[in-house]
Amino acid sequence: MVRGGDQGVDVTFEHGAPRRFGLVIGADGLHSTVRRLTFGDESQFRRYIGGYLSVFTVPDHLGMHGRMLIYNRPGKVAAMYPVHQTGQARAGFLFRRAEEFDYDHRDLEQQKRLLRESYAGEQWQVPRLPAELDSTPDFYFDSISQILMGHLVKGAGQSGRRRRLLPRSGGRWRHHGRGRRWVCPHVTAGSG
Numbered sequence: 435m436v437r438g439g440d441q442g443v444d445v446t447f448e449h450g451a452p453r454r455f456g457l458v459i460g461a462d463g464l465h466s467t468v469r470r471l472t473f474g475d476e477s478q479f480r481r482y483i484g485g486y487l488s489v490f491t492v493p494d495h496l497g498m499h500g501r502m503l504i505y506n507r508p509g510k511v512a513a514m515y516p517v518h519q520t521g522q523a524r525a526g527f528l529f530r531r532a533e534e535f536d537y538d539h540r541d542l543e544q545q546k547r548l549l550r551e552s553y554a555g556e557q558w559q560v561p562r563l564p565a566e567l568d569s570t571p572d573f574y575f576d577s578i579s580q581i582l583m584g585h586l587v588k589g590a591g592q593s594g595r596r597r598r599l600l601p602r603s604g605g606r607w608r609h610h611g612r613g614r615r616w617v618c619p620h621v622t623a624g625s626g
Contacts, residue, residue, distance in 0.1 A: 464579060479583050480581055481582055485529060486529055486531060486535070486549075487574075488526070488549050488573075489525070490574065493522060493523070494522055500518075502514070505557070510552075511526075512553065512560045525563045546567045549564060
């Protein structure tokens with residue numbers, strides 16, 4: 435649970451003692467638990483923009499040696515690229531779909547089925563790649579969506595206006611006009 439107050443943000447953890455923080459930043463993805471606990475269900479913020487993306491590890495059975503291979507047709511892309519020093523490759527799928535799938539984003543078997551169905555009948559290496567889904571050690575599948583929020587701050591100090599923060603020298607935050615998100619590229623880029 436996340437609750438903001440005048441003295442900070444109280445956070446209750448699933449596996450740990452409750453704590454108070456001066457600031458909580460949710461950077462946990464499209465289906466953010468922090469956003470849901472703070473602002474409510476994602477359906478009020480997420481806008482589907484017409485496609486899906488999937489990536490997973492496969493054996494490099496083509497011996498690509500630094501080459502990326504792509505199968506492309508209108509509305510669908512399948513690609514393979516080697517992962518250096520592992521002997522493996524990644525398969526990537528990107529496809530357009532007018533209607534959003536009705537699926538559980540936590541149900542991996544359902545996601546794998548949707549990917550297989552979406553690429554059934556395709557050519558090139560495409561029939562082989564979804565066959566690797568049962569043995570892949572990792573798998574990602576999700577809609578291409580956008581999160582739109584009127585405000586990104588809740589609790590003490592909230593102005594209600596949309597603001598964008600950019601770092602000054604040293605990576606410190608500062609207000610920089612109107613915008614749609616809170617941004618600190620210095621932190622986001624992993625340099626600090």
